[in-house]
Amino acid sequence: MTLNIIVVTDQRDGTLKGASRESLSEARRVVARAGGGDVVACLVGHNLGKAAEEARHSGASRVLVVDDEKLKAFSAAGYAHAVGLVAAKVPAPHVFLAPDTTMGRELLPRLGARIGGSVATAVTSIAPEADGSLTVQRKVFGGRATETLRLRGTPVITLRPNAFGIDASPASDPPVENVPLGDLPAVAQGVQVTNFTSTRGDTPDLTEAQIVVSGGRGMKTAENFVLVENLAKTLGAAVGASRAVVDAGWRPASFQVGQTGKTVQPQLYLAFGISGAIQHLVGITNSRCIVAVNKDPAAPIFKVADYGVVGDAMTVLPLLTKALTKQ
Amino acid sequence: MDVIVCVKQIPDPETKLRVAASGKSYDPDGVKFTIVNTYDEATVEEALRMKEEFGFGAVRTVTVGPARSEEALRHTLAMGADEAVLVETPPNAVLDPLLVARILSAVIKDMPHDLVMVGKHAQDDEAGQVGSALGEYLGLPSYAFVTGLTPDSGAHVLKMARYVEGGEEAFGGPFPAVVSLLKGVKDPRTPTLPNILKARKKPLKKIPLPEALAKVGALPGAGNPTSETLAFTLPPPRAGAKMIEGQTPEEQVEKLLKSLKEEAKVL
Ligand SMILES: Cc1cc2nc3c(=O)[nH]c(=O)nc-3n(C[C@H](O)[C@H](O)[C@H](O)COP(=O)(O)OP(=O)(O)OC[C@H]3O[C@@H](n4cnc5c(N)ncnc54)[C@H](O)[C@@H]3O)c2cc1C
Numbered sequence: 001m002t003l004n005i006i007v008v009t010d011q012r013d014g015t016l017k018g019a020s021r022e023s024l025s026e027a028r029r030v031v032a033r034a035g036g037g038d039v040v041a042c043l044v045g046h047n048l049g050k051a052a053e054e055a056r057h058s059g060a061s062r063v064l065v066v067d068d069e070k071l072k073a074f075s076a077a078g079y080a081h082a083v084g085l086v087a088a089k090v091p092a093p094h095v096f097l098a099p100d101t102t103m104g105r106e107l108l109p110r111l112g113a114r115i116g117g118s119v120a121t122a123v124t125s126i127a128p129e130a131d132g133s134l135t136v137q138r139k140v141f142g143g144r145a146t147e148t149l150r151l152r153g154t155p156v157i158t159l160r161p162n163a164f165g166i167d168a169s170p171a172s173d174p175p176v177e178n179v180p181l182g183d184l185p186a187v188a189q190g191v192q193v194t195n196f197t198s199t200r201g202d203t204p205d206l207t208e209a210q211i212v213v214s215g216g217r218g219m220k221t222a223e224n225f226v227l228v229e230n231l232a233k234t235l236g237a238a239v240g241a242s243r244a245v246v247d248a249g250w251r252p253a254s255f256q257v258g259q260t261g262k263t264v265q266p267q268l269y270l271a272f273g274i275s276g277a278i279q280h281l282v283g284i285t286n287s288r289c290i291v292a293v294n295k296d297p298a299a300p301i302f303k304v305a306d307y308g309v310v311g312d313a314m315t316v317l318p319l320l321t322k323a324l325t326k327q
Numbered sequence: 328m329d330v331i332v333c334v335k336q337i338p339d340p341e342t343k344l345r346v347a348a349s350g351k352s353y354d355p356d357g358v359k360f361t362i363v364n365t366y367d368e369a370t371v372e373e374a375l376r377m378k379e380e381f382g383f384g385a386v387r388t389v390t391v392g393p394a395r396s397e398e399a400l401r402h403t404l405a406m407g408a409d410e411a412v413l414v415e416t417p418p419n420a421v422l423d424p425l426l427v428a429r430i431l432s433a434v435i436k437d438m439p440h441d442l443v444m445v446g447k448h449a450q451d452d453e454a455g456q457v458g459s460a461l462g463e464y465l466g467l468p469s470y471a472f473v474t475g476l477t478p479d480s481g482a483h484v485l486k487m488a489r490y491v492e493g494g495e496e497a498f499g500g501p502f503p504a505v506v507s508l509l510k511g512v513k514d515p516r517t518p519t520l521p522n523i524l525k526a527r528k529k530p531l532k533k534i535p536l537p538e539a540l541a542k543v544g545a546l547p548g549a550g551n552p553t554s555e556t557l558a559f560t561l562p563p564p565r566a567g568a569k570m571i572e573g574q575t576p577e578e579q580v581e582k583l584l585k586s587l588k589e590e591a592k593v594l
C-alpha cells in the first residue's frame with residue numbers, strides 16, 4: 001500500500017531544524033516499509049528560501065512551500081490552513097508527520113481536528129500495517145508507561161525528537177513547488193510577535209541537544225554554576241537547571257528542566273546536585289542515558305539514573321571537564 | 328469577560344501503576360487520584376488572578392470524566408471558580424483526546440466564553456491535543472506553550488509570552504481564543520477551609536455523556552477521528568543506577584568516562 005507522507009517541517013528561525021530532518025528521514029523509512037509513496041516536505045512560513053533549499057537535500061521527494069508575509073508570525077489556525085493547501089496538491093492517502101517541537105505539537109492536533117484525522121503526539125516508533133493504518137508507540141505518565149495505538153483514516157503524528165535518527169539523504173533534489181496562500185482565514189489573523197528573547201547563546205537548545213549538563217541546588221551558589229557551564233562547553237552540550245536553581249535566581253527560567261520547564265531528550269543527561277523530585281524527572285526520562293552525581297547515596301535520582309557517582313559535584317565537575325579537555 | 332477552564336482529574340504522578348485486565352489501560356483500582364492535573368491547577372490560578380486583577384466576569388470549570396471528577400471540580404470551586412460543569416462518563420471509559428475536545432466544544436458553545444483555557448497536557452495521556460483541537464472545533468484562534476497572559480480588553484487582544492525553541496516570544500493575538508498554559512504567573516493557591524465549605528454550595532451542573540455526545544455535530548472530514556489503543560505496557564522496573572566506585576574522585580571520573588564510552592556508547 002503506498003502512502004504519501006506530508007512532513008510539516010519546523011524552521012521557525014529560518015533554517016530546517018535537526019528534528020525536521022529527522023522527520024523526513026523517518027518518513028522515508030515508513031514509505032519504504034509501506035511499499036512506496038512520496039515524502040513531501042511541507043514548509044509554511046515567511047522567508048523560507050534557505051530552509052526550502054535544505055529540505056531539497058534532506059530526503060524529500062517533493063518540496064512544497066507556502067511562503068507569505070502573512071505567515072510571519074506562527075499561528076496554529078493559519079498554518080493548519082496553509083498545510084491544507086499543500087495537502088490538496090498531494091494525492092491521497094495522506095499521512096501527516098511533524099517533529100514534536102513546540103510548533104509541531106501546537107499545529108498537528110489542530111490540523112487533525114480540521115481534517116478528521118487520527119492524532120498521536122510524541123511517538124517513538126511507527127509501523128505501517130497492510131491496510132494502510134499505522135501502529136505507533138508513545139510514552140505516557142511521565143515516561144512510566146508506553147501506549148501502543150492504531151491510527152486509521154488519516155494519521156497525524158508528531159515525532160519525539162532524537163527517537164528516530166537521521167539517515168544520510170539520497171541524491172534526489174526535487175524542485176521547490178510554491179503554493180500561493182491567498183487570504184488568511186479570519187480566525188488566523190491578527191497574531192503578532194512583539195519580542196523574541198533568545199536564550200540560545202553559543203550552546204545548543206535544551207530541547208534539541210544531544211548532551212545536557214544540569215545543575216541543582218547542590219551546586220550551592222550561582223558562582224559554582226560556572227562549573228556546570230564549563231563542562232557543557234567542553235562537551236558542546238546544553239545547560240539545564242532544576243527549579244530550585246531558578247527559584248534561587250542563579251539562572252533564568254529558560255534553563256529549567258521538568259514539569260514546568262522543558263522536556264529534554266538527549267543521548268546523555270548529566271545531573272549534578274539534583275535530588276530527583278518527580279517534577280524534575282518527568283522532564284528527563286526520555287534521555288537515553290542518565291548520569292547522576294550527588295553526595296547523598298540515598299538521593300532518589302539514583303533510582304532512575306543509569307550511572308551514579310556518590311561525590312561532591314564541586315570536585316567531580318572540574319575533574320570531568322579536565323579529563324574531557326585533554327582528549 | 329467570561330473564562331472557561333478545562334480541567335482533568337488524573338492519577339497522582341507518584342501512584343503505583345498496574346496494567347488493567349484488558350491490557351489496554353491502567354487499572355484504576357487502588358489508584359490514588361490527584362485533585363486535579365497540575366497544569367490545570369496552574370490554569371485555574373491564572374484565570375482567577377486575571378479575574379481579580381482585571382475584573383473579569385465568571386470563571387467556570389468544565390471536566391469530562393467519571394463521577395469521581397466532581398472532587399476535582401469542587402477543588403476548583405474552592406480555589407475561587409464560580410461554577411462548574413461535569414460531563415459524566417462511565418467509570419473506566421478512556422476517551423481519545425480529540426473526542427474529549429469535541430465534547431468540550433459542544434458544551435462550551437452553550438456557555439459564555441471570551442477565553443477558554445487548558446493545561447499544556449494532561450499528565451496521564453500526555454497528549455497535548457485538546458487545546459489546539461478545541462480551537463478548531465470552536466472556530467477560535469488557539470495559542471499554546473503560554474507562560475502568562477494579560478488581556479487588553481480595549482484592543483481586544485491578549486498579550487502573551489510563550490516558550491519556543493531557543494527563546495521566549497512575547498506575542499499578541501485576538502480573543503475569544505483558546506489558550507494552552509505551560510505555567511501561570513503565580514503558584515496555585517491552596518483553598519482555605521471557609522472556601523472549601525462554600526464550594527460545596529456553588530453550582531455544579533452534571534451532563535450525562537450521551538446528552539453531550541448528542542450535541543456533538545457531524546465530524547469534519549471522512550476520516551476516523553479517534554485512535555484505538557492496542558496496548559498499555561509498563562517498562563521493566565529500573566535496576567537503579569550502576570554506582571561508580573573508586574578510591575578517589577579521579578578514579579571515579581576515569582571509570583565513569585570509560586563506561587560512557589565503551590558500555591553506554593554516548594560519548
Ligand atoms: C507544581 C510544581 C512544579 C515543579 N516543576 C519543577 C520543574 O519543572 N523542574 C524541577 O526541577 N523542579 C520542579 N519542581 C520542584 C521539585 O519538586 C523540586 O523541589 C526540585 O526539583 C528540587 O531541585 P534540586 O534537586 O536542585 O534541589 P534539592 O531537592 O534541594 O536537591 C539538592 C541535591 O543536591 C545534593 N547535594 C548537595 N550538595 C551537594 C554537593 N556538594 N555535591 C553533590 N550533590 C550535592 C543533595 O544531596 C540533594 O540531593 C516543581 C514543584 C512543583 C510543586
Ligand SMILES: Nc1ncnc2c1ncn2[C@@H]1O[C@H](COP(=O)(O)O)[C@@H](O)[C@H]1O
Nearest residue numbers: 333390391445446448449454455456457
Ligand atoms: N477529560 C477532560 N476534561 C476536561 N478537560 C480536559 C480533559 N482532558 C484534557 N483536558 C484539558 O486539555 C488539556 C490537555 O490535555 P491532553 O490534550 O489530553 O494532554 C488538559 O490540561 C486539560 O486542560
